Amino acid sequence: MDTTPSTPRHESLDERQRVPSDADLDTLSRQLGRPVRDVVEIGARCVCGNPLVATTAPRLASGIPFPTTFYLTHPVITAAVSRLEAAGEMAAMTERLGRDEALAGAYRAAHEHYLAVRDAIGERTGVGAVPEIAGVSAGGMPTRVKCLHVLVGHSLAAGPGVNPLGDEALGKIAEWWTPERCHCAGAWDTAGEAPARDRSRHVKTQSGDPEAKKRERAAARAAADAERPARAAGGDS
């Protein structure tokens, strides 16, 4: 079968596996401890089938543009990645990007992949183009590292070989989580009701990344201002 030009080459799950079931949405809410909203697909799954990454539409139901497409949800992975961040890994990676041309080129390609996949997701979920966030990816890409959760979420959704620093971070958390084995048992509360999905106001920004929040606010302002022509939401290039 032919693939359309807008279909990105790298996505770890096929079309059928990406469809979120009600059980998946409940699991995501339990993993995060809050209701999820605007999740359009599952970006990556554990070998047992549980979601690892929630895929959010590039425009929320509220109309707000949302640049962070892949949101890492599995508590074992998010905690392990937080340990890397606390150990100063982001500054070290950003410093390497400044002097390693091959790494910088691969990271820029990851940024382009992120944008292409997001466009494709917007297309196939009926959201369409979101000009306010054109060229704006997430996690500090393409020149910095500001949120390892974003990069790891991207690596898990894309599969290995797309985001070099996300892949590297995954390797560094192998002590706590590895892709070939299920680490779900006891990782989140499975008793009682899942947090109700319809009570949330909007999807929380991954790891509270202040730059991502800034971009979202800028994008929201851009969206609200219908008088002006659409502009890029970032001030981050």
Ligand SMILES: [Zn+2]
């Ligand atoms: Zn599992």
